Amino acid sequence: MKKAYIIGILMIVFGIGYLITASGDVSSYANFDDAKPDSTVKIAGNLVKSKPIVFDPNTNANYFSFFMEDKEGKTMQVVNYGAKPQDFEMSESIVITGQLEEDKFIASDILLKCPSKYKDQEVLLRKNG
Amino acid sequence: MQEIQYFGEHLWPKNLGHILILLGFVSALFASFSYFKATNASIDEKKGWQNLGRVGFLTHGLSVFGIIGIIAFIMVNKYYEYAYVSQHASDTLPMKYITSAFWEGQEGSFLLWMFWHVVLGIIVMFGSKKWANPVLSILCFVEALIISMIIGIQFEVGESVVKIGSNPLLLFRDTMDIPLFKNADYVSLLSGAGLNPLLQNYWMTIHPPTLFLGFASTTLPFCYAVAGFWLSKPKEWIKPALKWALFSGGILGIGILMGGAWAYEALSFGGYWAWDPVENMSLVPWLIMVAGVHSLLIANNTGNGIKTSYIFLSLSFILILYSTFLTRSGVLGDTSVHAFTEMGLENQLILLLLSNIFIAVFVFFKRRKLVESKANEDRFDSREFWMFIGTIILLFSSILITASTSLPIYNKIIQVFDPDFVGIVINDAIPHYNKHQLWIAIFIVLLSSFSQWFRYKGKITDAYKKKLIKHISISLGLSLVFVILINLILKIENLPYFALMSISTFGIVSGIDFLVAFNKFQWKQAASIMSHLGFSIMLIGIISSGVNKKHLSSNSFVFEDIVTKERLEKNVTLIKEKPMFMNGYWVNYESDTLVNNERTYNIKFSKVDSTNKILEEFTLNPMTVFSNDKTEVVAFNPSTRHYIGKDIFSHIAGLPKQLMKTEYAREMEDTLNYQKITLSENIPFENEQFIISVQKIDFDPSHIDYEKEENDLAMGLTLNVLDKASEKSYEIKPVVALRGAVVYKFFGEINDLGTRIRINESFFESFFVFERDVDYKTVILKEGESVMIGDYTLNHKGFNRTPKNRGYQAEEGDIAVSSLLEFVGKNNEITNLEPVYVIRDSRQTSVKDFDPKSGIHAKFTHIEPSNGELEIQYSIDDRESNIIELEMANNVPRSDIIALEAILFPGINLFWLGSLMMLIGMLVAMAIRMNAKKV
Incomplete structure (x- = not known):
C-alpha cells in the first residue's frame, strides 16, 4: 500500500500547484471602479439602450462599441475589436471580460444573457386565422 | 364556471398517453421489485419472480415506445392543441426534421434516453442469463426515476406546490389561462413555433440519438458493478462489464465528437471544442469511463483493482446524472451557451442523482469486505502499476474539470449562507482548461507508451529486457527526428505545447514500432494500440490546428x-x-x-x-x-x-x-431624406450629379423584396442612372405596389453611389384614372365588325359566354356574355380586352376591362335585341406625356457589404482521424472480446 501513499502525496502536491495557478484564472464579478489597465476583470451589467451602439462594417468590421451600466450604476463605454454579437439589442444583461484603457473598457469577450431563444409558452396563432 | 365545449380537439392522445406514462412508471417499479426478489430468492421461487420481472420490463418498454409513438403521431399531424407540438413543430417544418423537433424539448430527450435504456435492457434480458435479474432490477429502478421526469403530477404540501415531472402530452389550454381558450374554436387558430432554425440540420438528427445512446450505455457497467457486489461475485462481473464499458466509451465518445463536429461544421464558433460547461460535463463521464475500462483490464488480468473498477463505473454513471442536473436545471444559464432552459424540476433531478449515489455507496459498504486487499506490493516494472497511475490521472483530470465547471453550484451554495456573495467566475475559460489538461495529456501519452512495454505482474526475463531496451532506443531516436521535422512545419515556440507535441510524436512512433516490430501485428492487442495511437494523433491535430490556426482575414x-x-x-x-x-x-x-x-x-x-x-x-x-x-x-x-x-x-x-432585421431596414428607410424628382418616359431627369432616364415601364414587375399577391396592383420601372463624375451607368428597377389601400415602395439601390430611388405613389394616379374621371365615348358595332376610332382600329372578334375578367365573378342566375375586343394602334401594337355584359336579377349591368399599358378602358353596355347592335364604351388615356414622380435619397450607407x-x-484532419481511431479502437476491442466468448 505504500505506493498508494506516494501517489496520494503527489496528487496533493499537484492539487496545491493547481490551486495556485488556477486562482489567477478566477475572479468575482467586478465593477467599472475595479477595472485597471493591466489586469483582466469580468463585469456584469446592462446595456444602456439610449446611448449609441456602434458597429458598422462600412467603416470597420473590427470595431464594436456600446455603453454598459454596471451593478453599481456606473456607465462606461465598452469597446470590442470584433463584430457585434447577434441579438445584442435583445440582451437582458451582459458580462464583459477585459481591461481598462484610458477612459474606455476594452472587452476581449462578451457574453450575452438573452431571454430564452426557445420561446417557452408563447402562443402562436395562424396568420390567416 | 361553465364548461366550454371545444371543437376540433383530439383528446385520445392525451388520455392514452397519460395512461401509458403511469403504466410505464408503475411497471418499471414493479419490474425492479420483481427482479430484486428474483435475485435474492431461493432457486424454486426464482423462476416466478423472474417471469414477473420480464412482464414488468416488457410492459415498461412497450409503454415507452407507445408514448414516443403518440408524440410522433401528434407532431406529424400537427395537433397544435398540444403545448409540446405547438412549441416544437410548425406547418412549414419538413418531415425529415420531425425527429429533431421531437428531441428538441427536454421531455423528448428524456424519452430518447429511456428508449435506449429499454433497447439495451432487452439485449441483457435475452443475452445474459446469469446477470439479467440483478442488472435489470437496477436498470428498471433508474428507468422509474427517469420516467418520473415526464409524469406531470402537481400537488400542494402546505403552502408550496410540488411538481413531479413535466408531461409532454398536456393540452395547451391546461398549461396556461388566457382569453384565447374561452373561444370554443381555438384549435383552428393555433399554429406552431417550429424547430429553431439553428437546429435544422442533419447534425440535430444524428447527434442527440448517439449521445443519448452513450448516456444510456454508461448505466450498464454501473448495473454490472453493483450486481457483482450484490451477488458477492467479485470476479465474474468483470468480463461482461468490460464489454459494456468499451461499448460505452466508444459510443459516448463518438456522441461527444459529433457535437464537436457539428459546432465546427455548422455553427460559427470557429472550432470544435470550447470548454463550455455542457461540453465539459459530457467529457468527464467519458474520461471516467475510460479510467474504468483500464481498471477493469487490470482486474481482469491480475485480480487487483476490483473496488477501483466499481468506483469508476459508478462514478461515470453518477456524473452522467450530475451532468443532466447541471444542463437541465438552469444553473448553467450564466456560463453556457447551450444549456436547456429551466423546467422547475431541480429537486427531482437532485433526487435522481442522490438515489443512485445512495445505491452505489450502500452496496459498496455492505460488501466492502468482499475483496480482500492483497499483501503483496505492486511492482514498478509491472504494466498494471502504470495503468493504475494512468487511471488516477484521468480521475484527477476529471476532478479539475468538474471543479471549474461546478463554480455556479459552489456560488449557489455560498449564497445560501451569505446572500451578499456575488459569486466567482472563470475569466477566460479556454486557456484555463488548456493550461492544465495539456500536462495531463502529456502524462497519459507517456504512461500509455511505456506501459505497453511492460507486462502484467512484471514478468520480465533478461531476453525481454534486451528487446525492450532496443525498441525504446529506436523509438526515442526516431521520435527525435520526427519532432525536429514536425517543428519545421509547426514552428511551436511555446514550451508546454512543444512538450506536448514531442511526447505525442513519441507516442505515435512507439505505438507503430510496438505494433509492427515488437508485437508482430497481434490482432488481440491491435485495438488497444489503435486507440492509443489515435490519442497521440489527435493531440498532434489539436496542436497543429489550435496553436497554428491563422486568420486569413486579418492583420x-x-x-x-x-x-x-x-x-x-x-x-x-x-x-x-x-x-x-x-x-x-x-x-x-x-x-x-x-x-x-x-x-x-x-x-x-x-x-x-x-x-x-x-x-x-x-x-x-x-x-x-x-x-x-x-x-x-x-x-x-x-x-x-x-x-x-x-x-x-x-x-x-x-x-x-x-x-x-426587417425592422431595422424599415427604420433606416424611414430616416432617409428622399427628395422628389420628376421625369417622363421621353424626358430624362438631370442634375449636377446624374442623368436618369426611363428605359421601360413594367406592368408585371418583380423585386427581391416583393412577394406578389392576388389583386395587387404593381408597377415597376427600369431606370438608367448615369453618374456624371465616373461616367458609369447603372440600371435599377424600383417597384411600387398597391395592396388594398396601402402603397408599398420597393427601392432600387446603387451602392457605389450611395443612392436609392423609389417610385412615388402619385405614379399610380397618372396611370390609373379614377372611374369617375374617365371620359367614355360610345361606339356601336355588330359582331365581327371593325371600326376606326381615332388612331386605333377596333375589331370585334366574337363573344365569350363564360367571361374571363378580373372584375367579374359569376353568380347563379347570371346571364353573362363578354365581347372579345382587339384594339390595334398606329404602330400595330395590339391590346385585347374583354368587357362583360351581365343581366343579374333582371337588371342589366356591365363590367369594364382595362389595360394599364396602353391605357385603354372598355365597357360593353348594351345589346340591341332587335338588330344585334352592340354598344361599346371606350376611353384611351394619354400615355405619352405622363409625368413620372420619383423619390431619390443620397448618402445611403452601403448594403452590399459583409x-x-x-x-x-x-x-485539423489529424484531430478527426485520431479521435475516431481512438473511439473505434474501443468498439473493436469490444467486438474482439465478444468473439472470444463464442469460440
Whole structure:
C-alpha cells in the first residue's frame, strides 16, 4: 500500500500547484471602479439602450462599441475589436471580460444573457386565422 | 364556471398517453421489485419472480415506445392543441426534421434516453442469463426515476406546490389561462413555433440519438458493478462489464465528437471544442469511463483493482446524472451557451442523482469486505502499476474539470449562507482548461507508451529486457527526428505545447514500432494500440490546428508582435464584386441568393503567388439563416473547404444593421431624406450629379423584396442612372405596389453611389384614372365588325359566354356574355380586352376591362335585341406625356457589404482521424472480446 501513499502525496502536491495557478484564472464579478489597465476583470451589467451602439462594417468590421451600466450604476463605454454579437439589442444583461484603457473598457469577450431563444409558452396563432 | 365545449380537439392522445406514462412508471417499479426478489430468492421461487420481472420490463418498454409513438403521431399531424407540438413543430417544418423537433424539448430527450435504456435492457434480458435479474432490477429502478421526469403530477404540501415531472402530452389550454381558450374554436387558430432554425440540420438528427445512446450505455457497467457486489461475485462481473464499458466509451465518445463536429461544421464558433460547461460535463463521464475500462483490464488480468473498477463505473454513471442536473436545471444559464432552459424540476433531478449515489455507496459498504486487499506490493516494472497511475490521472483530470465547471453550484451554495456573495467566475475559460489538461495529456501519452512495454505482474526475463531496451532506443531516436521535422512545419515556440507535441510524436512512433516490430501485428492487442495511437494523433491535430490556426482575414501575419490579443483584427469588410487581397488570397464577394430562409453568399478565393499568378480558385458559401418568420437573421452558418492537410473555414461575422432585421431596414428607410424628382418616359431627369432616364415601364414587375399577391396592383420601372463624375451607368428597377389601400415602395439601390430611388405613389394616379374621371365615348358595332376610332382600329372578334375578367365573378342566375375586343394602334401594337355584359336579377349591368399599358378602358353596355347592335364604351388615356414622380435619397450607407472571418486550420484532419481511431479502437476491442466468448 505504500505506493498508494506516494501517489496520494503527489496528487496533493499537484492539487496545491493547481490551486495556485488556477486562482489567477478566477475572479468575482467586478465593477467599472475595479477595472485597471493591466489586469483582466469580468463585469456584469446592462446595456444602456439610449446611448449609441456602434458597429458598422462600412467603416470597420473590427470595431464594436456600446455603453454598459454596471451593478453599481456606473456607465462606461465598452469597446470590442470584433463584430457585434447577434441579438445584442435583445440582451437582458451582459458580462464583459477585459481591461481598462484610458477612459474606455476594452472587452476581449462578451457574453450575452438573452431571454430564452426557445420561446417557452408563447402562443402562436395562424396568420390567416 | 361553465364548461366550454371545444371543437376540433383530439383528446385520445392525451388520455392514452397519460395512461401509458403511469403504466410505464408503475411497471418499471414493479419490474425492479420483481427482479430484486428474483435475485435474492431461493432457486424454486426464482423462476416466478423472474417471469414477473420480464412482464414488468416488457410492459415498461412497450409503454415507452407507445408514448414516443403518440408524440410522433401528434407532431406529424400537427395537433397544435398540444403545448409540446405547438412549441416544437410548425406547418412549414419538413418531415425529415420531425425527429429533431421531437428531441428538441427536454421531455423528448428524456424519452430518447429511456428508449435506449429499454433497447439495451432487452439485449441483457435475452443475452445474459446469469446477470439479467440483478442488472435489470437496477436498470428498471433508474428507468422509474427517469420516467418520473415526464409524469406531470402537481400537488400542494402546505403552502408550496410540488411538481413531479413535466408531461409532454398536456393540452395547451391546461398549461396556461388566457382569453384565447374561452373561444370554443381555438384549435383552428393555433399554429406552431417550429424547430429553431439553428437546429435544422442533419447534425440535430444524428447527434442527440448517439449521445443519448452513450448516456444510456454508461448505466450498464454501473448495473454490472453493483450486481457483482450484490451477488458477492467479485470476479465474474468483470468480463461482461468490460464489454459494456468499451461499448460505452466508444459510443459516448463518438456522441461527444459529433457535437464537436457539428459546432465546427455548422455553427460559427470557429472550432470544435470550447470548454463550455455542457461540453465539459459530457467529457468527464467519458474520461471516467475510460479510467474504468483500464481498471477493469487490470482486474481482469491480475485480480487487483476490483473496488477501483466499481468506483469508476459508478462514478461515470453518477456524473452522467450530475451532468443532466447541471444542463437541465438552469444553473448553467450564466456560463453556457447551450444549456436547456429551466423546467422547475431541480429537486427531482437532485433526487435522481442522490438515489443512485445512495445505491452505489450502500452496496459498496455492505460488501466492502468482499475483496480482500492483497499483501503483496505492486511492482514498478509491472504494466498494471502504470495503468493504475494512468487511471488516477484521468480521475484527477476529471476532478479539475468538474471543479471549474461546478463554480455556479459552489456560488449557489455560498449564497445560501451569505446572500451578499456575488459569486466567482472563470475569466477566460479556454486557456484555463488548456493550461492544465495539456500536462495531463502529456502524462497519459507517456504512461500509455511505456506501459505497453511492460507486462502484467512484471514478468520480465533478461531476453525481454534486451528487446525492450532496443525498441525504446529506436523509438526515442526516431521520435527525435520526427519532432525536429514536425517543428519545421509547426514552428511551436511555446514550451508546454512543444512538450506536448514531442511526447505525442513519441507516442505515435512507439505505438507503430510496438505494433509492427515488437508485437508482430497481434490482432488481440491491435485495438488497444489503435486507440492509443489515435490519442497521440489527435493531440498532434489539436496542436497543429489550435496553436497554428491563422486568420486569413486579418492583420495577424503582419503585426503579430505589436498586436495584442484584444486588438487582433479577425474580420475584413468585403464589398460586393470588389475583390480584396488578404494573406496570399484574392477574395471576392461575388453574389448572394435567398432560398427559403437561408441566404447563401458566394465568396470566391483565388490563391496567387508573388507574381499574382493564380494558383488555385475555389468558392466558399457561408450562409445567413433567417428566423422561421423570415424577419431577422438568427444565425451565420460557416462554409469550409477541406484539404488533406488543412481546412479553410469561413463565416460571415457581421452584416450592416439594416440587413439583420426587417425592422431595422424599415427604420433606416424611414430616416432617409428622399427628395422628389420628376421625369417622363421621353424626358430624362438631370442634375449636377446624374442623368436618369426611363428605359421601360413594367406592368408585371418583380423585386427581391416583393412577394406578389392576388389583386395587387404593381408597377415597376427600369431606370438608367448615369453618374456624371465616373461616367458609369447603372440600371435599377424600383417597384411600387398597391395592396388594398396601402402603397408599398420597393427601392432600387446603387451602392457605389450611395443612392436609392423609389417610385412615388402619385405614379399610380397618372396611370390609373379614377372611374369617375374617365371620359367614355360610345361606339356601336355588330359582331365581327371593325371600326376606326381615332388612331386605333377596333375589331370585334366574337363573344365569350363564360367571361374571363378580373372584375367579374359569376353568380347563379347570371346571364353573362363578354365581347372579345382587339384594339390595334398606329404602330400595330395590339391590346385585347374583354368587357362583360351581365343581366343579374333582371337588371342589366356591365363590367369594364382595362389595360394599364396602353391605357385603354372598355365597357360593353348594351345589346340591341332587335338588330344585334352592340354598344361599346371606350376611353384611351394619354400615355405619352405622363409625368413620372420619383423619390431619390443620397448618402445611403452601403448594403452590399459583409464582414468576413476566414481561418486556416492546418492539420485539423489529424484531430478527426485520431479521435475516431481512438473511439473505434474501443468498439473493436469490444467486438474482439465478444468473439472470444463464442469460440
